[in-house]
Amino acid sequence: MITSHEQGAWPHGRRETVRRRHRPALGLAGVGVVVAIVAGCAVGDGSGAPGLTGSAATPPRTATATSPRRPAAAPPAPRPTGNVRIAAVGDVVMGTLPDDLPPDDGASFFEPVADLLTGDVVLGNLEGTLTTDGTCKCDDDSPNCFAFHAPPSYSRWYKKAGFTVMNLANNHIDDFGAEGRRQTMDALRSVNLPFTGRLGQITVQRVRGVRVAVVGFAPDQGSSDLKDIPAARRLVARAAKRADIVVVMMHAGAEGSDHTHVEPGTEYFLGEDRGDSHRFSHAVIDAGADLVVGSGPHVMRGMEFYKGRLIAYSLGNFAGYKVFGLGGLLSTSGLLDVTLRADGTYRSGRLHPTRLVPPGTPEPGGDGIDLVAGLSEEDFGPQAARISSDGTIQRP
Incomplete structure (x- = not known):
């Protein structure tokens, strides 16, 4: 069962429980108990x-x-027990109208990676819209402006592929204005595929009695803003009160093959403030997040453990039919497969390498493991995730 709560609201009359958290949350006692x-x-x-x-x-x-x-x-009431397996990928675009759409109307698009898209919670960043209407944000004379829209019917392929929550906190959900955004959300609702990332939104999925909250952030209007770190902390703290596990999805950072490293401070791209992903990630973990999954740079970045919680700063481009640049780092991607205990603590993880092959479809393979292992050690030193040659992710 999955519920989505706008503006941090909670259904009237619902009794709220407080769980034992791994650290003090904003405005909360450091240790709580489940209360009936x-x-x-x-x-x-x-x-x-x-x-x-x-x-x-x-x-x-x-x-x-x-x-x-x-x-x-x-x-x-007894505390939930058991493990929750979470699979996550980066940016996903199935193509864009009118001409750049995959064959067979997208039905076989995810087949090469179907065995990887499995888990109790399966997450991806929907980099674009599902609409046939709206006003395009780009002018004909804007060489650095990109707008993506696939048919609303493609929502069924995301559902069939195994995704359980799609992130809409990114710089492309408004590519076709308010109408394009509305159609996108309606298309996902029509196949019962929840989404997260709108301002103040907390989306909760129940897995065998364990409540998993997914909260999306981006430095973009209409999204929960990762540039406003105090507000982000408050939103995550609310999510931590309502769920046993909190997963934060962030769309942040400069773009391109020369931006694989996580640099301290604010990042910019084409003059836009893309946030401080390092400071943001630490802040939301301090507030109660158990896992942070990043996208946005269109290349993979390193992973670190902070207070025992894993941060994957960018998983790159998982799929982008005729819309993304290909080759080298731009084609290198991966799927993060993490198992958390019911209290949010890390149990195990693995990075499955994937790659984009022309004209932008995903398949297993590539150099993602070596790339992320090296970046992790270079950027985070003793806090780096230890990634073995088979992709196993261990705490330092």
């Missing part, structure tokens, strides 16, 4: 216990009116 709230019940104080029977040594108590025994309070 039982309406109309009070703990018995013993005043309704029956009196002792009379004897010579202990004369009988004077008869008085007694109230019925009060029921004992219900014990705390």
Whole structure:
């Protein structure tokens, strides 16, 4: 079951629980407990216990009116147990109208990577829109402006591929204005494929009783803004109160093959503020996030562990039919496969290398493991994720 909550709202009358978090959350006690709230019940104080029977040594108590025994309070609800497997990829575009669409109307687009797109929670960044209407943001004389729109019917291929939540926090959800955005969201709803990333949105998926919150951020209007770090902390803290595991998806950073490294401070691309992904990632983990998954630079970046939680700064381009540059680093990608315990702690992980092959379809293989392993050590030193030759990800 998946629910989506706009502006941090919670259904009226829903009882909120507080879980034990891995660190102090913003404005919260550092350690909490799961509490079962039982309406109309009070703990018995013993005043309704029956009196002792009379004897010579202990004369009988004077008869008085007694109230019925009060029921004992219900014990705390059991904490969820078990593991949750999360699979995540970077940017995904199935093509763009009118001419650059895949054969067979996209039906076989994800078949080469179908075995990888498996997990309890499967995430991807929808880099574009699903619409046939709206006004394109690009003028004919804008060489550095790109706008993507695939048919709304393609939502069924994302659902069929195995995705369970799509991130809409990025710089392309408004490629065709408000109408294009509306059609995109309607298309995803039509196939019961939830999304996240709109301003204040928390999307919760239940996995065998474990609540997994997914929250998307980008430095773009209409998205939960990763440039506003105090607001991001507050939103993640709310998500941490409502779920057992919190996954943050971020779309951030400068773009291109010369931007594989995570640099301290704010990044810019074509004059636009693309956020400080390093500071942001640490802040949301401080607020209660258990996993951070990045996209946006269109190349892979390194991974680090911060306070025991994994940050994958960019997973690159997973798919981009006739819309992305190809070759070398631009074609190198991967799928992150992570298993978390019900309390959000890291259990295991693996990076599965993938690559884009002309004209931009995904397939297994490539140099993603070596690339990310090297970048991780260079950028994060002792905090780097240790990635073995088979893609196994270990804490430092």
